[in-house]
Amino acid sequence: MPSKILYVEDNPQNMRLVRKILTAAGYQVIEAVDGLSGIATAASQMPDLILMDVNLPDINGLEATSRMKASPELATIPVIALTANAMHGDRENCLAAGCNGYLAKPVMKNELLNTIALFLKTASEAHKQTETKVAAG
Numbered sequence: 001m002p003s004k005i006l007y008v009e010d011n012p013q014n015m016r017l018v019r020k021i022l023t024a025a026g027y028q029v030i031e032a033v034d035g036l037s038g039i040a041t042a043a044s045q046m047p048d049l050i051l052m053d054v055n056l057p058d059i060n061g062l063e064a065t066s067r068m069k070a071s072p073e074l075a076t077i078p079v080i081a082l083t084a085n086a087m088h089g090d091r092e093n094c095l096a097a098g099c100n101g102y103l104a105k106p107v108m109k110n111e112l113l114n115t116i117a118l119f120l121k122t123a124s125e126a127h128k129q130t131e132t133k134v135a136a137g
Contacts, residue, residue, distance in 0.1 A: 035064035
């Protein structure tokens with residue numbers, strides 16, 4: 001079963017490009033166009049990874065990420081900021097808000113796919129360790 005990725009993005013061109021890259025790589029893509037629907041979609045769909053734009057029309061992506069990370073059900077899902085905010089300090093702000101990773105737009109295809117693969121592998125290994133501890137518990 002392919003990994004499920006939620007992409008929270010309000011720009012249709014960015015959404016189309018990332019969807020094309022991810023589906024061609026074999027991922028299942030779920031989409032949300034603002035922060036609040038991103039939170040709701042994450043809760044209902046339980047994706048394996050979330051790509052989060054920062055500049056969204058309702059609450060920004062950092063606030064959406066903070067709210068997700070405050071939810072025990074969503075806290076372990078890796079969130080990668082995918083944003084045009086590429087000034088000094090923007091990466092740190094994204095990480096401080098709870099994002100696990102950061103990619104500046106425009107993102108290169110290989111950089112995007114490699115980053116996603118790394119975070120999915122790390123999340124899978126952490127999940128297996130948790131299962132082992134529970135089974136041994």
